[in-house]
Amino acid sequence: MIEKKVVVGLPHGLHARPAANFVKLATTFKSEIKLVKNEKEANGKSIMGVMASAIAKGDEISLVANGVDEAEAIAALEKVLLEEE
């Protein structure tokens, strides 16, 4: 399992299209993906889970991946969270 702290750069947070992009990408990995904000966990492959966690720009969250391709998953998904435009 890998856990990485990320400060979200997306200008409108993990809303709408960015959330959809995150989930679509997460689904391509075999590993289990989680987003943790204020000790609340969301399934990174669940669009409703991700949106309900209301992750905003500047939030410090943990990105967790657990599985065979966890390293690739963390690297790819972190990029989505850091995007500024």
Next chain:
Amino acid sequence: MSREIAGVKASAGIVIGAALLLQNSELEVQTVSVEDADAEIRRFQEALEKAKADLQEISERVEREMGPEQADIFRAHLMVLEDPELVDTVTATIKQERVNAESALNDAAQGFISIFEQMDNEYMRERAADIRDVTRRVLSYLLGVELGMPGQTKEEVIVIAKDLTPSDTAQLDRRYVKGFVTDIGGRTSHSAIMARSMGIPAVVGTREITSAVQPGSKIIVDGHAGVVIIDPSEEQIALYRAKQAEYDRQKAEWAQLVDRKTVSQDGHHVELAANIGSPQDLEEVIAHGAEGVGLFRTEFLYMGREDFPSEEEQFQAYKQVLEKMEGKPVVIRTLDIGGDKHLPYLNMPEEMNPFLGFRAIRLCLDQQDLFRTQLRALLRASVYGNLKIMFPMIATLEEFRQAKALLEEEKEALQKSGVDLSKPFEVGIMIEIPAAAMMADVFADEVDFFSIGTNDLIQYTLAADRMNERVSYLYQPYHPAVLRLIRQVIEAGHAKGKWVGMCGEMAGDPIAIPILLGMGLDEFSMSASSILPARQQIGGISREMAAKEIPLILGMSTSQQVEDFVTNRFAHMNS
């Protein structure tokens, strides 16, 4: 038995057709225990697959017919059905509690809906409606009930709704919608404006149409009288067919005026322009012989979507309008959001008094990134036609100066990066706040033009919320107070050599037209469908004679007095 319901006439014309109710009836879900959990899970999965196939087909068709932006919502719905949290919860519930799929799905969805409904962000709260919507689709397959898909009709219909929001109308397929009837709203509500720009009849504010009409019933919508007839008799249908024919004849007469200039009886030219919400509206505008676009409400570019339109997207829309108008003037109003127009993705707190609140230029001067993006798109489009940029809701000179300074900053930056901005364009303001009308002489030194936005000017002058039916009697366009303000603005503009237009509904109103013409208004911007009747009317009025009546009109005591006077004085001049 036929039944007649009266409402507010919102858009002219007569249509006879089938009613389509835009409303979500509740699907009833009962909890039943099941013996064979695996069979129940299979039933759930089959319904899920059918719903996904539906959405796939709809999103592809919408993308083809209306573009990728409009299809986004259905792709988002697809993702909800693919959400493992939802699917796993439902299957686990069926297995552990041995309940039917309908009940398990309903419970799981309710769980998510209540999470979203409690969020403090309007965009997120609206996602609850999305979840409800997709759940209904799966439930309908489980229950074997057919769902009406309002936005996705393939037949010609008359849309019946409580109210039509801007995002509702963005999703409607314009080819099939032949009329609107709503429970609430007035002449200036979104549904009314939309109907006029689409050139279809509408009656709004009927209070009870949604409860009075059955889906599929035959109805007659008379947009001239503001009347709807449900289940009409053969005689009524014949009568209205005759009226329709008469209206068509009148339209044919107007059609001959399409390529003419608008000239008063005594030879004065005025410009008749159209109000639009998107490049799509231009077809109607050109067909009705507009001499320009007097108001492009850019907020519609921001509505019915999930995120802000990019600079490039806006640039393309502005460029398209400027090019299609072939050098005729195009007044583009910068973003006017707030009041009755919300953007779900722009998180704005609820206000007690939205029409007096954080909207239009106030919001743009605060959220400068948003504003600058739009200004850059406008600047880049400026070389493609005759652009006039207009700032809405200006109350003070400082606001205008600040907005103009931002425009100048963006202009310089673009020029430095080598963008062609060689074509001059005008920068003006919308006069809709009484303070700005009173100070028009001061503004006239710094702006290139005024356009009087009467919908708001009237509601602010008489302090009457135009969305509130109980004070609608105070929405008085001909009130001498309103007319005096209008006169003051026109005079102030002309004294400094600036042109003055009007882009509210009043500009196309047959009672107001003789008064405005007499006051010397230069440009009248209205719904496309009002242009030809207005051109015909103006052709029959002498501006000099109308001007002589202005002092008398401005000295009158009530709106009714003005209306009666104008009707009598100018009636013989109208054909």
